[in-house]
Amino acid sequence: xxxxxxxxxxxxxxxxxxxxxxxxxxxxxxxxxxxxxxxxxxxxxxxxxxxxxxxxxxxxxxxxxxxxxxxxxxxxxxxxxxxxxxxxxxxxxxxxxxxxxxxxxxxxxxxxxxxxxxxxxxxxxxxxxxxxxxxxxxxxxxxxxxxxxxxxxxxxxxxxxxxxxxxxxxxxxxxxxxxxxxxxxxxxxxxxxxxxxxxxxxxxxxxxxxxxxxxxxxxxxxxxxxxxxxxxxxxxxxxxxxxxxxxxxxxxxxxx
Amino acid sequence: xxxxxxxxxxxxxxxxxxxxxxxxxxxxxxxxxxxxxxxxxxxxxxxxxxxxxxxxxxxxxxxxxxxxxxxxxxxxxxxxxxxxxxxxxxxxxxxxxxxxxxxxxxxxxxxxxxxxxxxxxxxxxxxxxxxxxxxxxxxxxxxxxxxxxxxxxxxxxxxxxxxxxxxxxxxxxxxxxxxxxxxxxxxxxxxxxxxxxxxxxxxxxxxxxxxxxxxxxxxxxxxxxxxxxxxxxxxxxxxxxxxxxxxxxxxxxxxx
DNA sequence: ATGCATAATCGTGTATAAACGTGCATGATG
DNA sequence: CATCATGCACGTTTATACACGATTATGCAT
Numbered sequence: 076x077x078x079x080x081x082x083x084x085x086x087x088x089x090x091x092x093x094x095x096x097x098x099x100x101x102x103x104x105x106x107x108x109x110x111x112x113x114x115x116x117x118x119x120x121x122x123x124x125x126x127x128x129x130x131x132x133x134x135x136x137x138x139x140x141x142x143x144x145x146x147x148x149x150x151x152x153x154x155x156x157x158x159x160x161x162x163x164x165x166x167x168x169x170x171x172x173x174x175x176x177x178x179x180x181x182x183x184x185x186x187x188x189x190x191x192x193x194x195x196x197x198x199x200x201x202x203x204x205x206x207x208x209x210x211x212x213x214x215x216x217x218x219x220x221x222x223x224x225x226x227x228x229x230x231x232x233x234x235x236x237x238x239x240x241x242x243x244x245x246x247x248x249x250x251x252x253x254x255x256x257x258x259x260x261x262x263x264x265x266x267x268x269x270x271x272x273x274x275x276x277x278x279x280x281x282x283x284x285x286x287x288x289x290x291x292x293x294x295x296x297x298x299x300x301x302x303x304x305x306x307x308x309x310x311x312x313x314x315x316x317x318x319x320x321x322x323x324x325x326x327x328x329x330x331x
Numbered sequence: 332x333x334x335x336x337x338x339x340x341x342x343x344x345x346x347x348x349x350x351x352x353x354x355x356x357x358x359x360x361x362x363x364x365x366x367x368x369x370x371x372x373x374x375x376x377x378x379x380x381x382x383x384x385x386x387x388x389x390x391x392x393x394x395x396x397x398x399x400x401x402x403x404x405x406x407x408x409x410x411x412x413x414x415x416x417x418x419x420x421x422x423x424x425x426x427x428x429x430x431x432x433x434x435x436x437x438x439x440x441x442x443x444x445x446x447x448x449x450x451x452x453x454x455x456x457x458x459x460x461x462x463x464x465x466x467x468x469x470x471x472x473x474x475x476x477x478x479x480x481x482x483x484x485x486x487x488x489x490x491x492x493x494x495x496x497x498x499x500x501x502x503x504x505x506x507x508x509x510x511x512x513x514x515x516x517x518x519x520x521x522x523x524x525x526x527x528x529x530x531x532x533x534x535x536x537x538x539x540x541x542x543x544x545x546x547x548x549x550x551x552x553x554x555x556x557x558x559x560x561x562x563x564x565x566x567x568x569x570x571x572x573x574x575x576x577x578x579x580x581x582x583x584x585x586x587x
Numbered sequence: 588a589t590g591c592a593t594a595a596t597c598g599t600g601t602a603t604a605a606a607c608g609t610g611c612a613t614g615a616t617g
Numbered sequence: 618c619a620t621c622a623t624g625c626a627c628g629t630t631t632a633t634a635c636a637c638g639a640t641t642a643t644g645c646a647t
Contacts, residue, residue, distance in 0.1 A: 217473025
């Protein structure tokens, strides 16, 4: 190692500070400032971006645009959900057709997506559609709204779902377990999620730590059918390892 | 490459800001400001246009005309809309299947309906469904969401509408005139409203005073097809009399 | 008004240097 | 010894500027 007076975490913490102060950082500049190679800085920025702490761009990184204050409704645990959401939206690219199911996690993701563009979102959840329709194209899946789930379900919704092939399906899970897979509380909800997930090119699931290793009554899909799992920074390592062993890419969100 | 102190994404973000502030940007001006060639600026503007962030024009770019969705306008005169809504919901009875179209007036009505029970509401507007789904049964009409209108429209939505026979159809009008009838700003919206209105047992329209005697470009239904019109207390007597002469029941909302 | 001349602006292709990611070796840490 | 952060070498990708022919707006003469 060449002469650096900074530990990795310390360095990254300082980068976050600089980012908050000036809104952007340049890779070359940071390399000089911390006396490390640009490779190291790039590695840092990559890691931080995956954790949702910055937006990686050519030449450096930009601060995450602070989520509008009014959108930060104190429903459940907005900071935790927000961190997961920021990590998740990184995988959404312009031109994609993205499905969001009815879940509070996806409402948080919807708020983040609002700042993207060129994306089309499919959803069966009215609140998610409400948030998104001002910012991006929305395709609404209709049917009888199940108030326990918060979205349209039933034959009409299933029929709609069977005519779509999303590029990415983002599921908010009720339970995530290596053995039980992704599970949901309600039968029709599980059916619907399974239908749309199987028709999607990629499936991504977000899960708060307390959902890991638990199973709800109704199977949605097997764990291996989920390509990517976004978890919190403190997710249980043993559970995560079991899931990763099934070929699921694990993404850890940043600390709050 | 000549020296620029701005990262690409940052530069584009600033252009978006300038665009929002002044409504237009000039290619040459931006090139000087960011110390890059005009080619680079043109490429930026082209990319941004593809992403829907601006409208490309000869010499620069223009801001996208802000499509204020009805949810925002709904708050502009909440008391007036609330008064109309309270007058309108008096005609909703338990057991009814009620259709609410996408309009700010109907968002206000939805808030009032929340306190009723035993009602089922059909709507193509996500914000209305969001407000109602916790309180009453909701049937969501799906399809591609038209952000100008704030609800699902198009063939899918029309198909859904053709399978329903609501007891009551509540329309938020863009224009209400004895001769022109009920009119709307957008063709597909008018088509959809007409379809669902013709299938409903009763049609009720709410109109703020400034909508009376005016016509929007697209016909929805003739005035006589509307059984009941809810207006504000200060509605123009002459206009109201003409409409009443066609057999439309007039309901005046209370003062604020 | 209509047509034409002219200059500004445009899009594309090409060249180039910076920035990138990856695999691997190294030295520190525990 | 095992782990891990780091730096270096490699081929690849990306952002940019410049060159050139095409397009468009504008002014001027008819």
